Amino acid sequence: MFKKIISLLLITAIGFGFAQKYETGLEVMQAFDAKEQPKSTIATTKMLITSGSGQSLSREMQMWSSGDSQIIKFLAPADIKGSGFLSITQDDGSSEAMIYLPALDRIRRISSDKKDGSFFGSDFSYEDIDFAANDINDSNYKILDFSDGVYQIKAVPHDDSDSLYDKRVLYINEEKLIPEKIEYYIDGELAKLMTIVETKEVSGYTIFTSLKMETLDSESFTTIEQSDIELDKDIPAEVFSERFLRK
């Protein structure tokens, strides 16, 4: 009898040692959302877009972001060098977007309703790029599995959500609270797969330094690599301006 009690206690103790920290998918996402994000980011981003036939196009850009404002200036290739994109979020939450066309020396206002659009011709959509900024209350979450310290979470957007996807499956590392992989489903079929290839600790934050997004039906994929990363730097408000876009 005593041996049975000890065995039961040991099993329970061992079980608690390997028990997952969060009970529900929402708890995991809330913990993920609660992770402190850098107030500002400056980075050089290289993007390689590879088609299903193996052809590749590259984009190199310098990015500045602070809060919900972002400015991107293209460094390469030569035919788009100098072009820029500016997105500013107003106090009321609405956002405005502009592009700069150096050949015309023209700043052109564009519709910011581009959530479902491709991020500069890549396999990433704007929604994919901003997944860390997406409102977690837009979806319902359910833990499908937990193994090797990774939660497999199904995220289904609410009916009134304008998400591109009818379902996402996120693989979130419990210790680091960052996704290792995200599956994107459209019409019930796996459409895209994002893999976080490399992360790096910068100024106390875990930053994705290498991402890969694959579009399964076209067999195309895009890799994004970030370098020269500076976080929480005091970026003057005048950087998020037409003047800086044109410079």
Next chain:
Amino acid sequence: MKKIIILALVLISFSQAQVSFDLGGELKSDFGVFFDDGLFSTASTQLDLKLGGEVGSGFFPDATFNAVVRGKYDAITNTTMFSVREAYATAYLGNFDLSVGNQKVFWGSVDGFNPVDQINPRDLSNPFVDPEEQKTPIPMLRVVYNSSFDLKLDAIVVPVYVASTLPGARWQPAPAAMTLPPGVQIVGKNPIINNQPEAKLGNIQYGIRASYNLDLLEGADVSASYFHGIRTTPTASAKLIPTANRGQFKVQPILNYDIYDLVGLDFSVALPATVIRGEFAYTITGDPDGTIPTIQNHSFAAVLGSEYTFAGDIMTVGQIMFNYTAADKGKDASTRISSLLTASYNIDNYFNVKAVWIQNFSDSSGALRPSVSYKFADGVSASADVVFLYGSDSSQFGSLSKNSSLNLSFDYSF
């Protein structure tokens, strides 16, 4: 000795300034053939070398500089031409940006036809080349004031007049027939008198534009502009010069370049799925009564358009244009209503198809330009387009219908 030390100190201080620059360029070959007679409209190769850089460091450097030098060989005329395109520096002085040198300026909001944007002359030798290719950089002084409350002031001074390059003979409309008094006989034509403005203080052009960003919908801006300028294309007129023989005259063609004042207004408003843009320009000339044949009459132009991306990423731009020119004395005013419609679709990252359609509703003529472009690799692309002109022989585009053509272009940016 003292002067040498001072010079050395100045040189050392310059060498300490952080200067970064990069060199690039673009190599382009264009070929075109007229359907009507098989003659080549274009056969040229062009090399642009571009130098750009910054002086200083930080988010805003002390100054930036840009220069583009162009070499072009035209196989049809067997001529080689070298020119300096852009060549200007911009100093960032607090809230002021001061730019001096050869530069292009864009004032306006709409695409394609910009009644407000009249500062730079254009190379109109082929009127159906893309607008950005047509604009010619000219020497100017430009000061932009960027306030901290969404207001921007942009002032320019153009000290020396530069005319547009006129369309080639094949693109010029047929001259209007002269109404001759009875008993008058034309026996010849004198060389053209070209009254191109001289480079002098009295011919300085200048303008100012105020732009304000509005916190409206998904963003909006409105601008008001004033420009005192000289037309970059001439007003053609003719007068009869008597000869020694009674009743016999020679035609004297005259090209005059009108001085005008333009008052403009333009705006753009972004909505959730579309952007609406408009431009309005009223041009005041030196002939308010329509009695001076060498000067154009007052005119008004308006453009209103919107941009919308359909499902499947088909980006479209639609515009309506209205032009009104005041009447010559004893005649009717002229109006023209036309439209511009463009549709562009990226099949993938490499292949783009586009169509541009211009329709003049006043004379039922128009132009259609479908095109395809393909990107072989980063910076390497080719395109093919057809320009199809239609309408009656007396119409704006129909009179040029023999210039319908096929055009090919190869482009390498480095």
